[in-house]
Amino acid sequence: xxxxxxxxxxxxxxxxxxxxxxxxxxxxxxxxxxxxxxxxxxxxxxxxxxxxxxxxxxxxxxxxxxxxxxxxxxxxxxxxxxxxxxxxxxxxxxxxxxxxxxxxxxxxxxxxxxxxxxxxxxxxxxxxxxxxxxxxxxxxxxxxxxxxxxxxxxxxxxxxxxxxxxxxxxxxxxxxxxxxxxxxxxxxxxxxxxxxxxxxxxxxxxxxxxxxxxxxxxxxxxxxxxxxxxxxxxxxxxxxxxxxxxxxxxxxxxxxxxxxxxxxxxxxxxxxxxxxxxxxxxxxxxxxxxxxxxxxxxxxxxxxxxxxxxxxxxxxxxxxxxxxxxxxxxxxxxxxxxxxxxxxxxxxxxxxxxxxxxxxxxxxxxxxxxxxxxxxxxxxxxxxxxxxxxxxxxxxxxxxxxxxxxxxxxxxxxxxxxxxxxxxxxxxxxxxxxxxxxxxxxxxxxxxxxxxxxxxxxxxxxxxxxxxxxxxxxxxxxxx
Amino acid sequence: xxxxxxxxxxxxxxxxxxxxxxxxxxxxxxxxxxxxxxxxxxxxxxxxxxxxxxxxxxxxxxxxxxxxxxxxxxxxxxxxxxxxxxxxxxxxxxxxxxxxxxxxxxxxxxxxxxxxxxxxxxxxxxxxxxxxxxxxxxxxxxxxxxxxxxxxxxxxxxxxxxxxxxxxxxxxxxxxxxxxxxxxxxxxxxxxxxxxxxxxxxxxxxx
Ligand code: HEM
Ligand code: HEM
Numbered sequence: 001x002x003x004x005x006x007x008x009x010x011x012x013x014x015x016x017x018x019x020x021x022x023x024x025x026x027x028x029x030x031x032x033x034x035x036x037x038x039x040x041x042x043x044x045x046x047x048x049x050x051x052x053x054x055x056x057x058x059x060x061x062x063x064x065x066x067x068x069x070x071x072x073x074x075x076x077x078x079x080x081x082x083x084x085x086x087x088x089x090x091x092x093x094x095x096x097x098x099x100x101x102x103x104x105x106x107x108x109x110x111x112x113x114x115x116x117x118x119x120x121x122x123x124x125x126x127x128x129x130x131x132x133x134x135x136x137x138x139x140x141x142x143x144x145x146x147x148x149x150x151x152x153x154x155x156x157x158x159x160x161x162x163x164x165x166x167x168x169x170x171x172x173x174x175x176x177x178x179x180x181x182x183x184x185x186x187x188x189x190x191x192x193x194x195x196x197x198x199x200x201x202x203x204x205x206x207x208x209x210x211x212x213x214x215x216x217x218x219x220x221x222x223x224x225x226x227x228x229x230x231x232x233x234x235x236x237x238x239x240x241x242x243x244x245x246x247x248x249x250x251x252x253x254x255x256x257x258x259x260x261x262x263x264x265x266x267x268x269x270x271x272x273x274x275x276x277x278x279x280x281x282x283x284x285x286x287x288x289x290x291x292x293x294x295x296x297x298x299x300x301x302x303x304x305x306x307x308x309x310x311x312x313x314x315x316x317x318x319x320x321x322x323x324x325x326x327x328x329x330x331x332x333x334x335x336x337x338x339x340x341x342x343x344x345x346x347x348x349x350x351x352x353x354x355x356x357x358x359x360x361x362x363x364x365x366x367x368x369x370x371x372x373x374x375x376x377x378x379x380x381x382x383x384x385x386x387x388x389x390x391x392x393x394x395x396x397x398x399x400x401x402x403x404x405x406x407x408x409x410x411x412x413x414x415x416x417x418x419x420x421x422x423x424x425x426x427x428x429x430x431x432x433x434x435x436x437x438x439x440x441x442x443x444x445x446x447x448x449x450x451x452x453x454x455x456x457x458x459x460x461x462x463x464x465x466x467x468x469x470x471x472x473x474x475x476x477x478x479x480x
Numbered sequence: 481x482x483x484x485x486x487x488x489x490x491x492x493x494x495x496x497x498x499x500x501x502x503x504x505x506x507x508x509x510x511x512x513x514x515x516x517x518x519x520x521x522x523x524x525x526x527x528x529x530x531x532x533x534x535x536x537x538x539x540x541x542x543x544x545x546x547x548x549x550x551x552x553x554x555x556x557x558x559x560x561x562x563x564x565x566x567x568x569x570x571x572x573x574x575x576x577x578x579x580x581x582x583x584x585x586x587x588x589x590x591x592x593x594x595x596x597x598x599x600x601x602x603x604x605x606x607x608x609x610x611x612x613x614x615x616x617x618x619x620x621x622x623x624x625x626x627x628x629x630x631x632x633x634x635x636x637x638x639x640x641x642x643x644x645x646x647x648x649x650x651x652x653x654x655x656x657x658x659x660x661x662x663x664x665x666x667x668x669x670x671x672x673x674x675x676x677x678x679x680x681x682x683x684x685x686x687x
Contacts (some may be wrong), residue, residue, distance in 0.1 A: 020524075065623055068615075074629040079543020079554045141541035145576065175489055192496045201498055205581075212572025215516035216582040237486065257534045279553035280586060281567045286511055293627035318592040354554055356590035404514045415563040427557045433621055441501055457658070 018120045023323040023397075029389045036104065036119045037387045043100030043124055044380055046462040047406040050131060052091025053456050057085040062450045065443040075139040084138050090227070091160055094368070096124070097376040098235040099167060102190045105242045105381060106171045109186055110178035119170040128154050147220055149227050150204050161201040168194035182338040185258045188210035189238025192266070196230035218282050220250030221290070222273035229366065237261075237304060237335075240328060242402060243379050244311055247325055248318055253310035255445075258393040261303040268296040275346040278355060294346035297339060306337040323397045327378030329352050330405060334370030338363060342422035353427065358439065359419025366412045367452070374404070377460065380443035384467045410445055419440030515567060522568040524676035528669070535669025537576055539660050540583045540659045542627065549587035550673070562597035562675045569596070569675070592624055600675040605646045608643045609659055619652040630663035 005231050007301040051158050064070055064078050074080065107114045114120060133154035137143070143151040148156065171191055175183060204223040245252045252258065274282060274290035309332065313317060319325040341363055354360065377400070385391040425435040485492045521527075523607075539545070554564035563587060570661060575582050602608065613631055615622040633655040639641045642659040651657070659667075 053665065062627070068623045068625055072626050072628050074627075077542065078625045079546055082543060082546050099493075139588070143543070145581040145582070146540050146543055146545045147581060147584045148588060150581075154518040155579075172489075172493065178489075183492060185490055188485075188492065188496075191493060192662070195493060195497045196500050199497070199504060203504055203509060207581075209513040210515050211574055211582055212519055213582060213585060214519050214575035215512040215526075215582065217517060217570075217586055219508055220584060222504070227491070241519045262655060264501060267503070270500065271507050273508065276588065279555060280551055281565045281569070283511060283515060286507075289507070344630070352557070356549060356588070358589075358591075413630065426590075429560070432560075433619065436623060437621055 024321045029468045039120045047097035048461045053086030057452045059450045087216035100380040109184040115173035123163040123166040130159035185240040186238040189234040193234040221276045225273040232372045257307045261300040267299040268293045278351040301339040308332045322384035331375035338367040353423035357419035357422040358415040362412045386471040392466045403452045403456035407449040410449030414442040414445035519571045521571040532669045535665035536668040544586045547591035550596045551586040561594040583584045597675045599671045614650045
C-alpha cells in the first residue's frame, strides 16, 4: 500500500496487486480552520461510534430469530433491544453523520465561517446526551408506548429536539450572512430538513389530539413516514447535491430539476404517512390519499435520481478511480429502487401480501442502509481526508464498501423472498407457525449478511480513526 | 419585494416552514382530532381493571408490539384472527402517565400471531404462564423470547403464590416457579383481549 501511494493513480490492475484497483488519492487538502475540522471530525467520530453500538444491537437481534434462547436477561431481550437498535442508528449514527457533513457544506456553499462553533458543540452534546439517556431508559423498559422511532420518552427526545433547534439556528445564521447572492440548492434541502424535523418532533410529542388508540395511529403513520422522508431523505439529498458535483468536478446536470424535486418532495411526501396503516381502522380516505400520493412520489424520486445519474454520465472512469464516489453511486441507485419498491408496497393489492411481513424490514434496510448510510459514507470519505490531510487505507475502504454492499444484498433479498412467502402462507390459510418455520433459512441468511455489514462498520470505525486530524500544531499550518 | 426563493432566505425558509406546518395540520393533526372526537367505546366493552391496565403497561415495557399486532384487517386472510377491527376497539386506550404516550397496540409486524382476540382463542391462564416462562414449553417451534424475570424461583412457595408447573426440560433444576405480580398482570391483560360485538351496521362504514 505504501509503495502504491507514491505511484500515479491508475484504473487498471497492477500486476503486483491483482486483487485491487488502485484508487485516486483524495487530492489537494482544503484550507479549513482548525475549529471547523475538529467540530466536523468529532461529529463523524461519534457517528461511527453509534453505528458500531447500534448495529451490534441489530446483529444481536438478528441472531435471536434463529437462537431465541441466546440469553434471558431483561435488558437484552428482543422487545427492549429492538428500539435501541433503531433509535441509536437513527439519532446517533445517521443523524450525527449527516449533521457533520452539513456543518461543512453549509458554510462552504455560503462562503462564510460557521456562525458559531460553540453552538455546534452544544448541539453535539445535546444529541449524544439524548441517545445515551434514551438508550438506558429503553433497556430498563421505559419507552414512549412503543411508538416506532419515537420510543424515547419526551425528556430524552427533548434533548435531541433542542440540539436540532440549536443547529438549525446556527446554520440559518450562517446562510443569512452568506457571501453569495444565491442560496445553493444543498442548503434548501439541509435547512429544510432541520425545520421539518423540529415541527415533526413537536407534533409527535404534543398531547391533546392523539390520546386514544386511533388518533395516535394517525399521528404515528405521519410521524414514521416523515421521520425518514423529511429528515434523512432531504439531508442526504442536499449533501449529495454538494458532494457529487464537487467530487466529479463538474456542475450538477440540472439545477431546476433539483428545485422541482424539492417542492414536490415537500408536497407529496408529507401526505403519505397513512400508507403504513393500509386496511387498518384509521379513516379509509386517509389511506387512499396516502396511496395516491405514494404514486406521486415517482416525480421527486425520478427527478432527483435522474439528475444525479445524468451528472455522473460520462464520468464513470472518475467514479471507478475514486473511493468515495462508488458509495454515492450506490446510494443514488438505492434511492430510486427503494422508493419504487415503496410505491408498490402502498398498493392495496400488494400491501395485502407484504404488510406485517419481513418484506417491510427488507425495505427499511434497503432504504436506510443502501440509500441513507451509503450516501453518508460517501460524503465522509469524500470530505474528511481533504479536511485532515490523512487518508484511510484504500484497501480497507474497499473492504468496507464490498462487505456492506454484499451484506445488505443478502439481508435484503433474503427478507424480500421470505417476506413474500410469509404473506402467501397467510393468504393460503396455513397454520400460523408455518410462517415462522419457513422463515428460518431466511433469518439465517439475514444473520450472515448482517455479520458482513457489522464487520464493515468496524472497518469504517478504523478508517475514521485513520483519518483523524493530527494534533493542533500540524493542522494549524494549513489555516487560512 | 420580489418573490425570489433563490436569493431571499427569509422567504424561502419561511415558506418551507409554514408550508409544512399547514400540510401537517391537514394530513395529521386535524384528522387525528376528528377521529378522536368521534371515537366511542363499543357498548359491550368494558374498561380495563387496575390489574389489566398494569398488564398493558408490562406489554408496552417489554415491547410485545414489535412482534404482535392487535389489528384485524377487513380482508379474507385475516378472518382467522376475528372480525375486522373497528375504531371503537381502541377508544378506551389512553396515556399511561405524563411520561409515556398512548401505546401503539395496533403494531406493524406479525412475527407472532395477532392478539386482538387471544382471550377467547387461548383462555387458559396456565397456558399463558407456561408460555411466558418459556414459549417452547408449549409451542416447540416458537421463536418468542422467554420472560423468566417475570417469575421467581422459590424453594417452597407460600399459600398465596401462583405456582406454575413447568414440564421437565424447561423447569429450573430445583425449586418451584412462581408468577410475580407483573406476570399476573400481563396474563390478566392478555385474557381481557376479547373482541366484543360491533353495533349493527358499524362493520364496514366505521372505517
Ligand atoms: C449490521 C447491520 C444491521 C443488522 C444486522 C440489523 C438488524 C435488524 C433487525 C434484526 C431488526 C428487527 C427486525 C424485526 O423486528 O423483524 C432491525 C430493524 C430495523 N433496523 Fe436494522 N440492522 C442493521 C443495520 C441497520 C442500520 C444501519 C439502520 C439504519 C440506518 C437500520 C434500521 C432499522 C430499522 C428502521 C428497523 C425497523 C424495521 C421495520 O420496522 O420495518 N438497521 N434491524
Ligand atoms: C417514494 C418513496 C417511498 C414510498 C412510497 C415508501 C412506502 C412505504 C410503505 C408503503 C411502507 C409500509 C410498508 C408496510 O408496513 O406494509 C414503508 C415502510 C418503510 N419505509 Fe418506505 N417508502 C418510500 C421511501 C422510503 C425511503 C426513502 C426510506 C428511508 C429513507 C424509507 C423507509 C421506510 C421505513 C424505515 C419503513 C418501515 C416503517 C416501519 O414499519 O417501521 N422509505 N415505506
